[in-house]
Amino acid sequence: MKPTPRKAMRLALGAVGLLVGIYGAVLLLTRQDPRQWLEVAIWFGVGVLAHDVVLSGLLIGVCLLGGRFLPPPWRAPATIALVVWGTLTVATVPVLTRAGARADNATLLDRPYAATWWAMTGIVVVLVAVAGLVRSRRSHEEG
Amino acid sequence: MTMRLAPPSPDQFTSRLRSPAVAARVGLWLGICFGTCFVTGLISHYAQLPDQPIPFPTSPSWGYRLTQGLHVVTGTAAIPLLLVKLWSVLPKLFEGLPLRDVRALVLTGLERASIAVLVASAIFQLATGLANAAQWYPWSAFSFRTTHYAIAWVAIGALVVHVAVKLPVIRDVLTSDIDATSRDRATAATDTPGVLSRRALVRTTFAAAAVTALATAGSTVPWLRRVSVFAVRTGEGPGGVPINKSARAARVEESATSADWRLEVVVDGSTAASLSYDDLRAMPQHTADLPIACVEGWSAQGTWSGVRLVDLLASAGAPADRDVAVTSLQESGPYRRTTLPANFAADPRTLLALDLSGEPLALDHGYPCRLIAPDRPGVLQTKWLSRLEVST
Incomplete structure (x- = not known):
């Protein structure tokens, strides 16, 4: 089945994004050493946890309280x-x-x-x- | 009664505000901010390369001030946009995987992975950039410049993949009324009485982004200084220009104030001139209005006076169309010795400055003599000069 032009465009866009992202990963891996990769990985994890668990959890709590008492x-x-x-x-x-x-x-x-x-x-x-x-x-x- | 701690399920998020209609509208501006940050970041990175295939231009003199100011202001404004964008799509974090259908599982897994990379790299870029702009370096191992640059490519790549995946939804909700429900999650059906409409939430988010930008942009936009109550700098400093690195931090207090200080001009490895402070003062003096524009996003216009680099090179018998290796009195640091490209060396506005705002340079501004060139990142405007080297 031949993809429609729109679908082909999305595939091309996705491929470009993938290549750009891989280029960034290669830059990180070639210009920093494993000790530095590890610290970047920790920052990635802590950043996501700080948002997805701490900040989001806090906000859900505040909204529940607001909905009940305000x-x-x-x-x-x-x-x-x-x-x-x-x-x-x-x-x-x-x-x-x-x-x-x-x-x-x-x-x-x-x-x-x-x-x-x-x-x-x-x-x-x-x-x-x-x-x-x-x-x-x-x-x-x-x- | 027993309490069970478990992650929520998407069905428990019933607010109609958590919707693609809100996510796409906020996401569009978040994408514009990220795109601006990416392009201006590439410009800044290129401007700092020691070997440039195409020379970075010297005009307009405020070019780097503009692009780096934009970089930091749009990055700061992206913080409210990112927080509301992530809030609007939070239920998706808890969606289950289609475990029975292998093809769907692979596709969903790949999409989830791309989202994980996008969210983690976006938070990383904004957090490290924000800290760096306030000269806070809470990391110990990685290099900020190298890592912020590499992860920028990762973030932009993941963003483009995300747009490619979501394009039909984005197109649909952006061309429909904001309150249209066709793309909503089935369980997102509650309007909590008294809470904002979608339109009001989106407008509030844009207002929050504008407030955040205005509250911090005074570091680079002088007429916003009174409004920018959270700017990293007031813009005050000796001669009306702030300081990035002090003489004490650079450990040059003694060498820069020594009577033995000389500016060495080295041509092809041999010393062509050795100039004292008084020798430089005795040469023809010129004045130029040029900005100091730092990678951290602050900038200030200064009126600098001193000797034209072209004049000095000519008097030492050095050609004017060569790269110049510039060395500071600093004994260490990545910017102790840098290269001034030939087009900057040949620009008549490029000065070996002795004065700022009509007064001798403060020690923290690079006394006895500093480099000031148009359209150049602040870290490369070398302070406390000790040596200039040219090869013919």
Whole structure:
């Protein structure tokens, strides 16, 4: 059976992807030694576990709690806040921990990151509370 | 009552938000970010190669600043996109395998393997890139540059395979209404009262990506400095330019401030000139506005003054159209000795800078003398120069 043009295109695309990926694997295997491969493999595993088990598990728990304890008018504001605040927090882990800071370089990590994060978190909580109260009152009046 | 810990089954995920309609819309922009990161990463990698088949251009002087700024900003913006994308497809992680049908088992297994590689390499790239941008190196064995480059090819390859596999679904859901249910999982039928619509979730995700980018991009976009409260740098520093590696970290404090310091110019293995700081000051001085643009994604424009490299090479009797080996006072490190390609050496904007913003270079900026050339990665703008070598 002859493949349709669309299917042929997908096969070609898949083959290109496979070759590109293999090229990357060859680069890693030829330019790093087995000790380094092992560390990359550990990072691969830890990264996937950190996301698929820790972060996803945490999020499922938070959503279950939110579904049980948050009244419906509060849920949309809380979800929006969780997406923006949560992803921004993940993206700022290196500056929040200041792990790369050096005593001999005052131009690096030179902002009050933790204080800013607490202030941002406080603002987010207040915004969710205001939106939740306003929406509760509105649905009450409509109901 | 007994508690049993078991992985969930896909049927237990009933939210209509976890759907191909959301995954494809967020995934499209995630793909655009990854594609931008890949292309700009290739440019950065090429710019750092010691031997370039086609010389990296010296113009525009802000070219590398733009591409590397884009690299780090799009990589950072990809974090919210990746997290929501993975959330939207999480039920698939728990789907069973078609154990009875060998052909289906092989195909499903291959697809699952490609997804595993894609997810692991995507998380790896964003995590290592993010850490590197904050000068945090929590790994001990692998080389960041080599590994980030190799895994980039793996991630892009796996991404292309993923798009090839999913193309019919992607095409279908992107051309249908976002609330269409024809491609949904059968059990994804619950609208939790009060929770977002699909459209609102996608918009929130894009907003999160924009907020993350704006909150960090001030390291490379000066007018965002006040907004970028989570940027790795404020952009402040001696002469208005931040520092990557200090003189203390490079262990040059003594040699760089010694009265015996000389800049050696070596032509064909023999010393053609040995210039003191005062000798350099006595030569014709020129000024150029050029950026420092680091691989870590921060950049800053500086007004540099000093001796033109072409003038210095001419006075030492060296030809202007040759590669120049540039050596720093640093005693170790991969960038102690680098090659300045001939086209950079011949560019009249390339300076042996003595001043920044009208003041003598700070020790941490490369005093007594540093190289500054247009459109060049920051790590190759050698500080604390000690020797220039040319072969005719």
